[in-house]
Amino acid sequence: MEGVSEFFKYFWEIREMVWTLTVRHSWIALAGVVIGTLTAVPIGIAISRKPQASAVVIDLAGMLYTIPSLALLGFLLPFMGLGWMPTITALVIYSWLPVLRNTCTGILGVDPAAKEAAKGMGSTSFQLLMNVELPLALPVIMAAIRTVAVLTVGITVMGALVGARGLGELIFQGISMMNNKTILAGTIPVSIMALTFDQLLGLVERKLKVSTSSA
Amino acid sequence: MTREISVELQKVSKLYGQDKVVDEVSFTVEKGEIFVLIGPSGCGKTTTLKMINQLIPHTSGNILVNGIDVAELDAVELRRSIGYVIQYIGLLPHLTIQENIAFVLKLTKQSKKMQKEKAEELIETVGLPTNYLTRYPRELSGGQQQRVGVARALAANPDILLMDEPFGAVDPLTREQLQNELLRLQETIRKTIVFVTHDIQEAFKVGSRIGILKQGKLVCLGTPMEIVKTDDEFVKSFIGQGALFEVLDTIEVSRVLEKEVPLVSENEKVDRTADILSGWDNVFVVNSDSKCLGYIPLNTLEPDGSFSKGQIISLPASSTPDISVKFAVEKMLWEGRTWLPIVDEKDGFKGIVLFRSCADLLAGDRG
Numbered sequence: 208m209e210g211v212s213e214f215f216k217y218f219w220e221i222r223e224m225v226w227t228l229t230v231r232h233s234w235i236a237l238a239g240v241v242i243g244t245l246t247a248v249p250i251g252i253a254i255s256r257k258p259q260a261s262a263v264v265i266d267l268a269g270m271l272y273t274i275p276s277l278a279l280l281g282f283l284l285p286f287m288g289l290g291w292m293p294t295i296t297a298l299v300i301y302s303w304l305p306v307l308r309n310t311c312t313g314i315l316g317v318d319p320a321a322k323e324a325a326k327g328m329g330s331t332s333f334q335l336l337m338n339v340e341l342p343l344a345l346p347v348i349m350a351a352i353r354t355v356a357v358l359t360v361g362i363t364v365m366g367a368l369v370g371a372r373g374l375g376e377l378i379f380q381g382i383s384m385m386n387n388k389t390i391l392a393g394t395i396p397v398s399i400m401a402l403t404f405d406q407l408l409g410l411v412e413r414k415l416k417v418s419t420s421s422a
Numbered sequence: 423m424t425r426e427i428s429v430e431l432q433k434v435s436k437l438y439g440q441d442k443v444v445d446e447v448s449f450t451v452e453k454g455e456i457f458v459l460i461g462p463s464g465c466g467k468t469t470t471l472k473m474i475n476q477l478i479p480h481t482s483g484n485i486l487v488n489g490i491d492v493a494e495l496d497a498v499e500l501r502r503s504i505g506y507v508i509q510y511i512g513l514l515p516h517l518t519i520q521e522n523i524a525f526v527l528k529l530t531k532q533s534k535k536m537q538k539e540k541a542e543e544l545i546e547t548v549g550l551p552t553n554y555l556t557r558y559p560r561e562l563s564g565g566q567q568q569r570v571g572v573a574r575a576l577a578a579n580p581d582i583l584l585m586d587e588p589f590g591a592v593d594p595l596t597r598e599q600l601q602n603e604l605l606r607l608q609e610t611i612r613k614t615i616v617f618v619t620h621d622i623q624e625a626f627k628v629g630s631r632i633g634i635l636k637q638g639k640l641v642c643l644g645t646p647m648e649i650v651k652t653d654d655e656f657v658k659s660f661i662g663q664g665a666l667f668e669v670l671d672t673i674e675v676s677r678v679l680e681k682e683v684p685l686v687s688e689n690e691k692v693d694r695t696a697d698i699l700s701g702w703d704n705v706f707v708v709n710s711d712s713k714c715l716g717y718i719p720l721n722t723l724e725p726d727g728s729f730s731k732g733q734i735i736s737l738p739a740s741s742t743p744d745i746s747v748k749f750a751v752e753k754m755l756w757e758g759r760t761w762l763p764i765v766d767e768k769d770g771f772k773g774i775v776l777f778r779s780c781a782d783l784l785a786g787d788r789g
Binding site: 318319320321322323324325326327328329330331334338339342343416 | 475477498499500501502503506508509510511512513514515516525526528529530571574575584
């Protein structure tokens with residue numbers, strides 16, 4: 208029990224630094240998720256129209272997905288230098304596979320009868336996408352975005368190694384000093400942030416569902 | 423009176439690669455009729471239907487909708503002007519019933535107020551309560567969902583409705599109900615309907631004319647009566663025997679009514695030598711208002727042809743001349759008789775329908 212109170216004491220002492228790093232960590236992760244989603248959803252929509260292209264694109268995204276994060280950051284470093292750039296770029300790359308694959312799967316999984324009826328009533332392809340395909344694929348797409356969000360918060364930790372300045376700084380500092388308190392002071396906010404992101408996106412999903420169904 | 427043509431196909435073909443799915447099909451659909459396309463699966467009936475609203479583009483030939491070649495029309499605009507009902511209904515599960523019905527109005531950016539009013543009007547047209555408008559499709563039964571499907575197709579007030587096996591996914595009882603409702607609805611809305619089905623009984627029931635497709639070719643085209651009298655072996659085997667009964671449903675009983683019936687006034691004697699008696703077992707007794715009091719079997723008459731009031735047997739329940747032959751046959755079978763008296767609204771005696779003449783109706787021209 209002494210260890211616990213000692214940890215809190217330590218945490219209180221460095222609270223300002225933890226807060227600063229948490230804010231920075233969260234916006235880096237958020238930028239990764241937002242940019243990743245904004246790029247992957249259109250690609251997912253595009254490949255859902257072209258089955259031949261979809262296999263190639265998904266394989267490519269899968270290949271990128273398998274690169275270890277440390278290696279990817281190291282690879283991006285010479286092009287982008289130190290700072291948040293290589294980290295956010297890596298996050299975007301990691302978000303591609305889940306989001307574009309689920310977008311494609313989600314759209315292909317929409318009830319053909321619903322699509323046929325909507326088309327038969329005179330929907331343009333854009334109206335079909337906005338009124339039928341995306342709303343009905345939404346749960347599948349959101350599942351991927353939520354997965355990506357949790358993943359992203361974790362990978363942002365690695366960004367500390369290329370100077371992105373997130374909570375990873377505390378964790379790596381703790382590791383090099385073999386100081387568990389410092390490691391914990393970085394890890395706990397990371398976990399809380401991941402869970403919060405997931406929950407917030409759950410709220411967004413519910414909100415979107417309500418708004419599409421009353422539009 | 424010239425008949426207006428709503429839809430016309432001129433030698434329309436559809437090829438998938440080398441495969442001729444629809445092969446030079448030509449027909450015209452008149453304004454206000456229900457034209458049925460029928461055939462075994464893979465015969466091209468759905469493809470033919472979908473070429474009318476260009477969900478499937480045709481390879482060759484001309485398709486005219488209200489006199490205009492669809493090739494000259496914008497496909498989206500064309501579809502918005504034609505109602506479309508499909509077998510799997512295809513209601514949008516994330517939208518309320520109101521939003522589903524008003525979907526095409528939303529596509530054409532009509533006001534919310536108009537969408538709501540139209541949905542309220544149409545849900546009543548198809549016989550559902552207005553409080554269903556706020557529900558979601560999954561909360562409705564299959565039959566109710568298809569009623570919404572029909573309401574949705576009517577939203578833009580189209581002249582033409584395309585129906586692709588609209589009642590194929592519901593149970594037989596509901597199907598019959600929906601068919602009856604469609605016919606009742608058609609009395610008031612008078613749309614031009616092109617209706618695809620694989621159910622021959624349904625075709626005879628709803629169709630004013632029927633086109634039978636076989637391997638992409640239109641092999642037979644005509645009214646139900648013309649169809650059953652065809653000599654084509656494929657058509658004969660395809661329609662089968664059950665359909666004949668449905669054809670009888672399309673014919674008014676007045677067509678087989680025997681008007682030359684042996685009658686006698688209540689105060690007269692029967693002339694046993696009269697020619698009219700030949701072939702009859704009974705003689706019918708009428709009063710001065712031409713109301714039928716009943717009948718007397720010939721073998722119960724006195725030798726001189728006279729009879730007493732007590733000998734008159736009252737008529738079985740009679741029917742009016744506007745019932746169908748099918749209904750008359752069913753009634754005779756039900757009552758175990760071979761004849762049915764027909765009276766007009768004022769109880770005036772019109773004649774007798776004989777079971778034999780109902781049977782002759784179809785058998786006559788079928789070798």
